[in-house]
Amino acid sequence: MNYLHGYQDKEQARLLEQSGILASLIYEKIDFSGCHHILELGSGVGAQTKILLDLFPNLQITCVDIEQKQLIKAKENLREYEGRVRFECQDIHYPKFDQIFDGLFICWTLEHLANPSQVLFRIKPFLDFGAKVFITEVFNASFYFYPKLQGLLQYYEAYNSHQKELGGNPDIGIHLGNLLNTAGFQQIEIRNGGFLCDQRDGERLKNFCLYWKTLMKSAEDSLLKSDKVTPEIVLQMERDLDSLSDDENAVFFYQFAQAKAIN
Ligand SMILES: C[S@@+](CC[C@H](N)C(=O)[O-])C[C@H]1O[C@@H](n2cnc3c(N)ncnc32)[C@H](O)[C@@H]1O
Numbered sequence: 001m002n003y004l005h006g007y008q009d010k011e012q013a014r015l016l017e018q019s020g021i022l023a024s025l026i027y028e029k030i031d032f033s034g035c036h037h038i039l040e041l042g043s044g045v046g047a048q049t050k051i052l053l054d055l056f057p058n059l060q061i062t063c064v065d066i067e068q069k070q071l072i073k074a075k076e077n078l079r080e081y082e083g084r085v086r087f088e089c090q091d092i093h094y095p096k097f098d099q100i101f102d103g104l105f106i107c108w109t110l111e112h113l114a115n116p117s118q119v120l121f122r123i124k125p126f127l128d129f130g131a132k133v134f135i136t137e138v139f140n141a142s143f144y145f146y147p148k149l150q151g152l153l154q155y156y157e158a159y160n161s162h163q164k165e166l167g168g169n170p171d172i173g174i175h176l177g178n179l180l181n182t183a184g185f186q187q188i189e190i191r192n193g194g195f196l197c198d199q200r201d202g203e204r205l206k207n208f209c210l211y212w213k214t215l216m217k218s219a220e221d222s223l224l225k226s227d228k229v230t231p232e233i234v235l236q237m238e239r240d241l242d243s244l245s246d247d248e249n250a251v252f253f254y255q256f257a258q259a260k261a262i263n
Contacts, residue, residue: 042109
């Protein structure tokens with residue numbers, strides 16, 4: 001599978017780190033209380049699964065990912081939750097389960113799919129009537145930073161256009177309302193979450209610039225291999241993100257979208 005972030009060890013570690021950095025933003029409104037067994041699509045190395053299992057101690061989760069390597073790492077990361085978590089290696093465009101779930105969780109996954117609407121439509125028969133749904137996805141067009149730094153600008157454009165070429169959608173978050181509505185889900189609510197960093201809190205600004213650098217670099221191999229960026233642009237992007245937080249007028253802003261719905 002031609003996947004933007006790849007499956008190297010450093011990417012698997014990044015997913016764990018990322019889940020910790022963004023947890024307070026993502027989990028503020030997520031509520032699976034009352035649910036017994038939920039489905040997580042595109043579960044990766046189990047970074048979000050771990051947070052969910054801690055937040056909802058009575059919950060069981062079936063983790064689904066297309067990549068065996070991710071599931072092996074997830075099993076390792078979730079050892080302490082044995083009995084509460086199951087693993088399925090499937091392409092979620094073609095879901096197949098021998099049971100029904102009372103919740104659905106998806107995070108940073110629909111952005112990579114060729115046909116997210118097919119996924120939402122085909123997963124419905126495996127969800128209980130009234131199952132809770134929470135989906136968190138990127139809205140990369142919302143990214144704003146100041147001052148305008150050419151290396152970061154150029155790399156970000158390449159990152160997003162490459163994701164589109166791979167069949168994904170870097171702005172899928174903003175379409176979640178329509179996607180869920182077309183698939184027949186009910187009581188759909190969309191909220192935005194994210195960060196606005198500036199010199200009011202220089203430490204926070206620095207930390208989010210650092211986080212962003214790791215996120216951008218997760219696509220480095222794929223971008224270099226497909227000649228979308230040069231090593232010089234990669235270096236300049238890194239320098240720009242290092243220098244941004246030193247600027248007295250620096251602004252760093254990003255919004256993701258989170259959908260809540262009922263089956
Ligand atoms: C960016 S990772 C997010 C992982 C996890 N949700 C998290 O937030 O840490 C996206 C995951 O989706 C998986 N994925 C991509 N396409 C898939 C598909 N068609 N079926 C199942 N999993 C898929 C990838 O293998 C990867 O592990």
